[in-house]
Amino acid sequence: MLANTHAVLRQFEDALRALDVMLPLAESIQEKDLRHRGLMVAAIVYNQVGEYGLALRHTAVVSNDQPSARTRCAIASVTLEARNGLKERFADDMARNGAEACDGEPIIAAFVRWHHARQMEAQDRVGEAIALLTQYLPEVEATGYPFIIAQYHAALAELSMKAGGPAAARMHADRALSISTEAMSAEAIVKAHHVQYLLALQGNDLASALSAYRLYAEAERAHFNDVKSREMAYQVVRHQSLQQAQQIELLRQKNEVLELQKRVTEQRAQNWLLLALVLIAGLASVGYWAYKTKRLQVRLKRMTETDALTGICNRQHFSERAARALVQCARDAEPAVLVMFDLDHFKQVNDRYGHAAGDWALQRVAEAVRPLCRDVDAFGRLGGEEFALFLPGLDATAAIRLAGDAQARFGAIDTEAEGYAFRIAASFGVASVETADYSLATLMRQADQAMYAAKRGGRRQTRVFEAGMDTDTSSTPPAPIDLLRSALRGGAIDAIDVAAGRSRDADADRAIA
Incomplete structure (x- = not known):
């Protein structure tokens, strides 16, 4: 779909504009799978621009419409991501059931478990998060999808550092950085450089720490700018949509007025003459008073500048x-x-x-x-x-x-x-x-x-x-x-x-x- 293509290319303003055109037509689409796919694309895009509430609203619509097994799998991933974004807790069973619904969809299942591990980390369940990610890391590596592989290694590097495992932290950080350029995962790069910085400090290698910190700061700034640009894209498109809605409403009101005028004309043709007379009188009155006001202004200006007797400057x-x-x-x-x-x-x-x-x-x-x-x-x-x-x-x-x-x-x-x-x-x-x-x-x-x-x-x-x-x-x-x-x-x-x-x-x- 067009919105999905724009999102993949990180053209979020274009993606949001495409959604503005598509979403009002969703209810008119008879084919359920196609309608569900469009709504899920909208939810994914809204997660990307930080509008997690809108993402949950669209997944709820699809969830209540008897979606297919593959769509239920996507709903689980998008829902967990949105709840993490809103800092809302969810039960472990919800994440496990979501992963089980992704049988035959290893990439989406990997996302579900990654979102689950992020909540565990937020709840200081570091050991459980490490165990979950480590258990499914081979399966994730087998997908060959660089983005999720980099995210797993970056998360394991950060978790291992918290758990006191510097060797594992270094290994996962190096692995995350080795594939992050290809994966284009700014978040994974930030985490990996941060871990390398902490390891250098821990080893009292100040030169390496400084170098790692510089890389970490640059990556964090790039990630921050990326997040803000996505959020700004939503605000820009939302503002444009509001303007368009206002223009449409204004046109609708004008059309109503025209329709009313047409009905009045058809029912009482003589009213047009009265309206014309009133309009002419009003315009004549406005023109007359404008003329009088202008003359008064000129007269007052002349009075303040000229001598009344001789007509020259006072x-x-x-x-x-x-x-x-x-x-x-x-x-x-x-x-x-x-x-x-x-x-x-x-x-x-x-x-x-x-x-x-x-x-x-x-x-x-x-x-x-x-x-x-x-x-x-x-x-x-x-x-x-x-x-x-x-x-x-x-x-x-x-x-x-x-x-x-x-x-x-x-x-x-x-x-x-x-x-x-x-x-x-x-x-x-x-x-x-x-x-x-x-x-x-x-x-x-x-x-x-x-x-x-x-x-x-x-x-x-x-x-x-x-x-x-x-x-x-x-x-x-x-x-x-x-x-x-x-x-x-x-x-x-x-x-x-x-x-x-x-x-x-x-x-x-x-x-x-």
């Missing part, structure tokens, strides 16, 4: 973008500048024309500057009428040119179309990483100081931060509104000074000078 998002870009510039040793500008005399626009006019002016300023920005640039409103641009890869010269372009665009903003009479201008401050050493906080502070230097210098101009500017004190006393602005500075919104539409001089009547 202070927090601008700082985050600038910080990320600044890290990249520092990594690549590229230049970068920060431009900060504040609308001149903006307060008077709000005072004279109202906050709606001020909001309109801020929106036009953002629209004027946005086309000057690249995709990599960051443009944001810091608060009030104060704006900032971060320009990676550019130097102060490029920043001054951009500030000039922005100033020109501000001057081109037509306020009369909206019914106002003022012009828009700003004071620009520029700071470069050359003085700020790739620190965003330093860049903003220096740009702020340069911007206020532009304010003090007459407004509507651009100043680049220079060393000593942070300690510069002008001989011209600051205007009261500048003092107020300085006092309120430090957050997202500053107090600001804006010029009225009416000028104090001849041409400031239409300028925010």
Whole structure:
């Protein structure tokens, strides 16, 4: 049988998979001997992988089904092996009767007596075990089956060592090792090398003891790995079988659902329409809420990142973008500048024309500057009428040119179309990483100081931060509104000074000078 062939070749995973296919079909096999043979192969394989309980279950099924004499012999061997594996005691008569049932089957009878001797050894009946194995050793040798011959000699070597017979122990150990390679019995090799190690120690031959111990350790490790690989094969196949069973059960449940749907369709065709309507409504509802949720997420993200009035970055998002870009510039040793500008005399626009006019002016300023920005640039409103641009890869010269372009665009903003009479201008401050050493906080502070230097210098101009500017004190006393602005500075919104539409001089009547 296929499972038996795989087991002989020590392909236990394949053997177990074959059993998974065969065992569910066992009851449908009419020929009793063939069915018994398949179940006994399963029991033998389960013993090999350490699943002794399953082996006993299958032998019990065969035993209760009036097996043939040869099958009863195999049942005895497999049952005794499984009970030894489970460390369950069995009566001596059970083993003797099993051996008697194997008349004409010397190999299986040899296995029965070997399993019997192993239990005797476990019960410290060493003398009886030696007598049993020695009595039938010639018969076992006559079978010419290396595996069981090696097992008998290895067991006798171990038992003789326990009984104090070193000569017999050495003879049996040597004999076991001489045929174990052919027999491929790892257990016999382990026992034989262990006996040789003990004999060398007993004879105070430390060199031989060390050599024997090395061989013993290697054999024991190989045997341990072999046992564990067989046990693992069962676990792997069992896990795969469980997965297949779950998949089959899932398919069965799906088939039941489909069958139920079919019956409902045949009996009440109109229910399909109702079901379709409910399904469409459900999908539409899910799609609608998914769309609404996505829009809400986009809206919330936009609200957290953009200034509600101008549509550009708010202070927090601008700082985050600038910080990320600044890290990249520092990594690549590229230049970068920060431009900060504040609308001149903006307060008077709000005072004279109202906050709606001020909001309109801020929106036009953002629209004027946005086309000057690249995709990599960051443009944001810091608060009030104060704006900032971060320009990676550019130097102060490029920043001054951009500030000039922005100033020109501000001057081109037509306020009369909206019914106002003022012009828009700003004071620009520029700071470069050359003085700020790739620190965003330093860049903003220096740009702020340069911007206020532009304010003090007459407004509507651009100043680049220079060393000593942070300690510069002008001989011209600051205007009261500048003092107020300085006092309120430090957050997202500053107090600001804006010029009225009416000028104090001849041409400031239409300028925010």
